[in-house]
Amino acid sequence: MSGEEEENAAELKIGEEFLKAKCLMNCEVSLILEHKYEQLQQVSEDPMNQVSQVFEKSLQYVKRFSRYKNPDAVRQVREILSRHQLTEFELCVLGNLCPETAEEAVAMVPSLKVKGQIAIVMSCGLLRYDLVLLTFFFPSSLAL
Amino acid sequence: MQLHPRFFGQNLRENLVSKLIKDVEGTISGRHGFVLVVTGIESIGKGLIRDGTSFVTFPVKYRCVVFRPFKGEVLEAVVTTVMQHGFFAEAGPLQLFVSNHEMSDGMEYQAGEMPNYTSSDASVRIQKESEVLLKITTVSVVATEIVRTISITLFTMQLK
Numbered sequence: 001m002s003g004e005e006e007e008n009a010a011e012l013k014i015g016e017e018f019l020k021a022k023c024l025m026n027c028e029v030s031l032i033l034e035h036k037y038e039q040l041q042q043v044s045e046d047p048m049n050q051v052s053q054v055f056e057k058s059l060q061y062v063k064r065f066s067r068y069k070n071p072d073a074v075r076q077v078r079e080i081l082s083r084h085q086l087t088e089f090e091l092c093v094l095g096n097l098c099p100e101t102a103e104e105a106v107a108m109v110p111s112l113k114v115k116g117q118i119a120i121v122m123s124c125g126l127l128r129y130d131l132v133l134l135t136f137f138f139p140s141s142l143a144l
Numbered sequence: 145m146q147l148h149p150r151f152f153g154q155n156l157r158e159n160l161v162s163k164l165i166k167d168v169e170g171t172i173s174g175r176h177g178f179v180l181v182v183t184g185i186e187s188i189g190k191g192l193i194r195d196g197t198s199f200v201t202f203p204v205k206y207r208c209v210v211f212r213p214f215k216g217e218v219l220e221a222v223v224t225t226v227m228q229h230g231f232f233a234e235a236g237p238l239q240l241f242v243s244n245h246e247m248s249d250g251m252e253y254q255a256g257e258m259p260n261y262t263s264s265d266a267s268v269r270i271q272k273e274s275e276v277l278l279k280i281t282t283v284s285v286v287a288t289e290i291v292r293t294i295s296i297t298l299f300t301m302q303l304k
Contacts (some may be wrong), residue, residue, distance in 0.1 A: 010216035032209060034198065052170025054237040058180050058211060059204070060234030061262075065220050093218065097277070108218045108277075134302050 010110035014089060014139045021090035025095040027066035027074045049096075067098055145204045146194070161185060164204055177212030178237050213238055213278050223274045226259040233276060240278060 024032075029089055035040065048056065061084050076118035081091045092107050099105035106113045145164055148157075165182050172178050181267050189203035206290070215220060221233035230243035243255060250264035260271035270276060 007214055008216040009214035009280075013216075014214050018212065018214075029209060032183065033181060040298075043286040054172070054178050055180060057234070058178070058236040061234075064222070097218065097220070110216070 007089045012089065012111045019087065023092040026062040027068045030062040030066045031071055031074065047097060057104060065096065145202050146199045147202065149198050149200065160188060160202060160204065164206060168208065176210045178210060180211055182206055182208045197212065211236060213280055216285055218277060218279045220296045220303070221276055221278055222271055222278060223270060226271055228253050231261065231270060233278065242278065255270065
């Protein structure tokens with residue numbers, strides 16, 4: 001790990017590489033890993049033996065902590081979050097943790113406040129409302 | 145990527161890709177974190193014969209999904225072991241440790257068959273399988289694992 005600049009996600013100091021990279025929410029990763037697992041199932045009787053422990057644990061984790069299962073709902077969530085001026089990293093943390101209040105949002109993504117995007121924080125209520133609306137259109141998409 | 149000549153022939157590209165996937169998926173690095181899955185090949189360059197061997201090296205550009213947590217990041221985890229000096233939790237392949245010094249005031253360790261940490265007003269209990277929200281404070285890369293130490297349990301959600 002480079003020690004050039006002290007790493008701190010709260011201030012979005014995560015390195016150029018990661019600031020530029022596409023960030024994925026748990027529900028998006030879940031779709032990718034499940035797809036890979038299904039591909040393995042087609043060629044092997046025991047796909048769990050074919051994958052590393054890292055893959056297995058990651059798949060369990062993202063499945064457990066995915067808020068939305070339906071691929072269309074997942075796309076909608078990203079679309080809703082993209083309307084606000086967020087970095088990929090911030091977008092994904094919000095999409096994963098779904099804060100209910102502005103205080104929660106700032107606690108989870110401190111960089112929101114530092115960037116002076118109070119407007120976004122205030123509109124978190126609206127964001128939550130949009131995301132909640134999704135459950136009416138895609139009732140089967142919520143993880144249990 | 146290095147390949148032995150016996151893999152050459154019609155299936156060269158296939159062999160290269162399978163070897164890449166086998167070598168890279170499931171690995172860990174301090175810089176990129178855990179490599180979960182290769183999602184695509186961007187390009188495979190010209191092979192160069194390595195001096196003194198029959199191996200040929202191919203530069204391969206590929207896309208993959210990595211899990212790279214950061215200091216200061218907030219994420220969910222599942223508690224695995226509770227002890228007197230703290231508890232261990234897992235976020236997928238990532239091991240996390242929260243020492244009792246870093247927990248909110250009022251959290252007391254309770255020994256027993258199901259050791260746990262309970263808040264003074266008994267409204268919050270952290271035990272094995274509890275889902276917790278943690279903020280990462282320190283990072284250590286130990287040999288082939290990455291271990292993060294955590295502070296501050298912000299909000300906890302209980303199962304049962």
